Amino acid sequence: MLKLFTDTSFLTEQYRHEVFPLLFDLVFKKHENLLNNYSIIKEVSIADIVVFPIDYTSFLKHKLAFSVLNNAAKAYQKPIWIYTGGDFGFTNYIPNTYTFRLGGFNSKLNETSFILPSFINDPYTTYLTTSFSPLKKEDKPSVGFVGHAQSGIFKYIKEYSNFLKLKLKRVFNRVLVDKQAFYPSSIKRAKYLQQLNLNKAINSNFIWRNKYRAGSDSTLKQNETSKAFYANIFENGYTFCLRGVGNFSVRFYETLAVGRIPVVVNTDCKFPLHNKIDWNKHCLIINENNKKSVAQHIIEFHQSLSSKEFEDIQRSNRALWLNTLQRDMYFLQVYEDFKSKLK
Numbered sequence: 001m002l003k004l005f006t007d008t009s010f011l012t013e014q015y016r017h018e019v020f021p022l023l024f025d026l027v028f029k030k031h032e033n034l035l036n037n038y039s040i041i042k043e044v045s046i047a048d049i050v051v052f053p054i055d056y057t058s059f060l061k062h063k064l065a066f067s068v069l070n071n072a073a074k075a076y077q078k079p080i081w082i083y084t085g086g087d088f089g090f091t092n093y094i095p096n097t098y099t100f101r102l103g104g105f106n107s108k109l110n111e112t113s114f115i116l117p118s119f120i121n122d123p124y125t126t127y128l129t130t131s132f133s134p135l136k137k138e139d140k141p142s143v144g145f146v147g148h149a150q151s152g153i154f155k156y157i158k159e160y161s162n163f164l165k166l167k168l169k170r171v172f173n174r175v176l177v178d179k180q181a182f183y184p185s186s187i188k189r190a191k192y193l194q195q196l197n198l199n200k201a202i203n204s205n206f207i208w209r210n211k212y213r214a215g216s217d218s219t220l221k222q223n224e225t226s227k228a229f230y231a232n233i234f235e236n237g238y239t240f241c242l243r244g245v246g247n248f249s250v251r252f253y254e255t256l257a258v259g260r261i262p263v264v265v266n267t268d269c270k271f272p273l274h275n276k277i278d279w280n281k282h283c284l285i286i287n288e289n290n291k292k293s294v295a296q297h298i299i300e301f302h303q304s305l306s307s308k309e310f311e312d313i314q315r316s317n318r319a320l321w322l323n324t325l326q327r328d329m330y331f332l333q334v335y336e337d338f339k340s341k342l343k
Contacts, residue, residue, distance in 0.1 A: 002038050002335055002342075005047035005078070007065050010054050018054040020083040020100070021116065022331050033328045037335045044072045048342055051081045056090060056099075057176045070094065087246030088177035103248030104178060106270035114334065115272045117325040118250040123257055127223075127230040132259050134314035135237050138203075141302035143263065144236030146207040146229045147251065149190040159184045180247070183267070189242045192265065192294055196240065199295040205236050233258045237310065238284070238298060243267050253325060256282065259318030263298055272325065273333055282317050 004023075011019060011027045025031045026038060041047055050073035052059050052066075059066050073080045073096070080097040084090045089101035091109075098112045124132060135142075163182045169175045190208075197204045207228065233239050239255040242265045255262040262283040271279050279285060286297045305313070323329055 001036075002338060003041045003046060003048045004038055004051050004081075005041055005044040005049070005072070006051040006053045007069050008040065008053070010059070010062075010065070015054050015058075018058050018085070020051055020053060020055075020081065021119065021327060022081075022334075023051060023053060025327055025331070031328050034331055037332060044076055044078065047076075047078055049081055049338070050078045052083065054083070055086075056082050056084045056092060057086075060176070086177065087244070088180065089246070090176045091178055103243070103246040104270060105180070105247055105268045107268050108178075109270050113270070115248075115270050115274075117272045117330055118248070118253045119327045119330075120250070120254060120257060122322075122326075123230045123233075123254065127227045128234055128258070130234075132318050134259065134311040135235075137237070137302075137305065137307040137310040140201060140203045141238055141298050142203040142205060142236040143196055143238045143240055143298060144205045144232045144260075145193060145240045146209070146232045147189075148186050148209045149193050149206075150208075150210050151187050151190040151194075156184055156187055159186065183243070183247075185242060185244050189240075192242065193240065195293060196295050196298075199299075201299050202295055203236075205232060207232060230254070230258060233260055237261055237314070238263050238302075240294075241265070241283075243269070252283070253321070256317045256321040256325065259314045259321075261313055261317065263294070265294065272330070276333065277320070277324070282313065282320060 006023060011023060016024075016028065019027070022034070022038065023040070025034050026040060044050065050069060052069065070080070077096070080094065082092060082094075082097050082099045084092075084099055084101045087103065089099075089104050091104075091113075092099065098114060100114045100116050102116050102118065104113060104115070124130075160182060166175070166177070170177055170179065193206055193208075196202055197206060233255055238261045239251060241249040241252045241255065241262045243249055247267055247269060249264070252262045252264060264283050264285045266285050266287045271277070284297060284301045286294055290297070324333060
């Protein structure tokens, strides 16, 4: 059992959307698997870990509460868990801390940075009307994609304008996010997809959107677009995955959840549980600066697999998501890591 000490006054409906994900599951969801391995206690002196209760940027605004919890951790020499949400995340320099975040750049993150998977609902219980089964291998790799991909000068200007706005906010300390270079993800995504679409050795099955979620403004339309999104993943052995505004891809996790094979353009990404999972066994990872085309990588990868191996990767990916990347299962993996660290 890992004993957690935190400021429980923040574990309320008022801060529901900012709460550290593990604390959310313990307090709001009361997840049995996690309650068997974690407990929130009232005495910092006997705690294993001090946890900042809500997103770091928000908690920092509560100066007194932040100072009290931070000083308590220092006084008793307890490690601190910090959650930094949003597309970018933020690197803090408080000693003896472990940061949980969605993305960031692998070359700039240390071993105390833990990448959170994007926690999604099981698509087979929400949007897909069938149960999981692996696709049979065909001669040509079938690559799917549904999403926002748009090129052109006006799109470039819009994305660069948004980047400059964020940069100014960061310079004037209006937001706490890590520094990063301009990356027009929608434009780059469109470029890769266009190249794949032209390659006759690949069956491309793309649905292009000019806006996120096709601009859906109602629950009904969002449900329809989500069904089309997951149906596309289900029907194709491979799904193209490239980072968005932040340096991570939600589609990557959605593809694993369906039990298909992500094709990941690696933009200096750090993957969850990288010390436990050999990600090259679950997806095709292509370095962005590789001179060989993405299409050629996919073709060669597909040709290297036997029919059995192709199906086995799909089964393995579905099992990986079920047993490791769902919220409760992920934090059980973290539990095992920290139990060994604290011995």
